[in-house]
Amino acid sequence: MSKVLGSLRESQCRRANRVALIGIVAVMVLFGSVLVRVIQLQVAPSTELAEFIQQRQSRALHSAPRGDLLDRRGRVLAATRPGYRVFVDPYALADLDLPPSKRATAEELQARYSQTIEDLSRITGLSPGEVSDRVLERVAENRHRLLEDRRPIRYVSVGLTLDDAQLAQARDLDIRGVALERRSVRESSAGELVAKLIGDVGVDHNGLLGAELRFDDDLEPASGYMDYIRDAQGRPMWVEAGGYAMPQRGSDVRLSIDLAIQKIAIEELERGMEDADSAGGRVVVADPMTGEVLAMADLTRDVRGLVPFDGELATKIKRGEAPAVRFVTLPEDPGKEIHPALSRNRCVEDVYEPGSTFKSFMWAEVLQREKVRPDEMFNTHNGLYKLPYGRRTLNDVTKRAEQSWLQVLINSSNIGMAQGTARMSFREMREAVLRFGFGSKTDIGLPGESAGIVTNQRNWSDYTQTSVAMGHEVAVTPVQMVRAFSVFARDGELAGTLPVLTLRATDDRSPALSLRRQVIDAWIAQLARETMVDVFDNMVRMMKRNFPDDAEPAFVMFGKSGTAEIPRPDGRGYFEGQYNSSFILGAPVERPRVVVLVVIDDPGPEMRRQRRHYGSQCAGPVAARVAERVLRYMGVAPQTQQDLADASTMSR
Secondary structure (H helix, E strand, O other): OHHHHHHHHHHHHHHHHHHHHHHHHHHHHHHHHHHHHHHHHHHOOOHHHHHHHHHHEEEEEEOOOOOOEEOOOOOEEEEEEEEEEEEEOHHHHOOOOOOHHHOOOHHHHHHHHHHHHHHHHHHHOOOHHHHHHHHHHHHHHHHHHHHOOOOOOOOEEEOOOOOHHHHHHHHOOOOOOEEEEEEEEEEEOOHHHOHHHHOOEOOOOOEOOHHHHHOHHHHOOEOEEEEEEEOOOOOEEEEEEEEEEOOEOOOOEEEOOOHHHHHHHHHHHHHHHHHHOOOEEEEEEEOOOOOEEEEEEEEEOOOOOOEOOOHHHHHHHHHOOOOOOOEOOOOOOHHHHOOHHHOOOOOOOOOEOOHHHHHHHHHHHHHHOOOOOOOOEEEOHHHEEEOOOOOOEEEOOOOOOEEEHHHHHHOOOHHHHHHHHOOOOHHHHHHHHHHOOOOOOOOOOOOOOOOOEEOOHHHOOHHHHHHHHOOOOEEEOHHHHHHHHHHHHOOHHHOOEOOOOEOEOOOOOOHHHHOOOEOOOHHHHHHHHHHHHHHHHHHHHHHHHHOOOOOOOOEOOEEEEEEEEEEOOOOOOEEEEEEEEEEEEEEOOOOOOEEEEEEEEOOOHHHHHOOOOOHHHHOHHHHHHHHHHHHHHHOOOOEOHHHHHHHHHHHO
16 A cells, blocks of 8 residues: 555656646746847847837937146146036926926916026126027927927027126026036136137037147047936936946147247237337247247237228329328238137238348258358449349348358348359259248148248249349248248257147157258258358347347347338239338257247338338347247356357367
């Protein structure tokens, strides 16, 4: 009996185990089927279902700040801070998001609208009409959209980012549908000192102008994100695996601009413009070895009595048929009234005829092509010379019977330069102009840069050959002049080479320094430098006479002055008695650290009457003061002519 019972129990256990096993297998198969279906729905949902699945997937973006712009010493020039702006939900403002039974009456809504317009106008500074146009038009539009079963407008920004006082008022508002949104604010700590160089960003903080545009790829942040699934009511349920990326702040960019040097340049340029009663002025300071632009400024000045250009009147004045007037010579700058960053930067955008400052380049080229010897004498005809072609006559300020090729540069002899450059062919002369970088952009990275104007080979003539030798019939930008003059200021292996100008701070390891664009031989660059020391000394003698209270420069410098009539905008010659006066220098003469260019636009009539409108008298002193202060700021030890002579004696 016990054996029968045991056998029965064993049989029942086997059946139970089989049933359990079948059940487990069935559950596992069911679970696997569900899992496969879930995977299938996730990976390859049907067309009908895909739309609904996509609506449940959301991505939350997390922004990061834009990188800072710094000066070469790490001072902040432009940075991003959090700010707030007012926005309106016109759908909620009109209670359209509420059931009809809970909406305000027409009278209550009208009172709310009036209060909203009044408060937002007071806080943002917009006129009531502007606020009304932005907000109430959207309210009316929403009513039409509801009738047409279209999605309503839920967001309207009002005004710009609020300052602290405006923000405090906005936070006290208690109006349905009016709220604050967090925004990034781009601010420049240096103000108008570097506004044209810094530029500006757009609404989405993308670079639009200046350095903000030039270095946008580096400054631009990478937004982070989080992908998540929502339930039927739109509430987050879970985050997708691998669906999160951290936001990355933009990289900081250190510019070559030195804020202290920029301030020095602007202060001295403003003084020079006032002294000369000029309509404007430009200054560029660069490191000739690295090509870094240390300062750049373009200023204008309100001058009384300027007359808008009139071609007919200008022609009568030139013929002596009408009394002289002072015409407006600077181009209009409508962007200046909108924002400093939108103002023209005439250091890169506008060209001018460089006058005698250009002689240094052509003087060096005649030597480079072995057309003259440095000590060769030229007949300079006591300062008056009729050219062998046409009826053209040249005059020299320094009237001498003859001058050596060195003296031609020192005394800025038009007659000597015309004779020396006439030994070159037209093609040789034009190739020299191009080799010094004129006729091509510096690619410094600022918008609107001009390539300058160089007469084409087909139209080059005897007249062009003579004119270009004296810095006429060629148009350049200030940055081109600084780049070209650096050929004389570079030392060692870089002597006689053209630098690559840059707005980004660099160091001795910069790839740009390995470039060898040789323009002239090193010995010619050194000879030009030494010769132009006498040019600078001549300028200093006039500077002492005109500015007796100024201390004599404590550094030996070398440079060249230039004075050129301003071309008329109608292309018919030049303004009568209106000039661009300039001076370009390198300092100190031993191991130059800076190249400085100053252009004084249209010195006043009194300067012309006193014959002080020349570059050596109104632009030269400004360039010297800038260089003096910059070198002292850099910690360069003063060095006079006597110091150099003593050092030379000791070296022997």
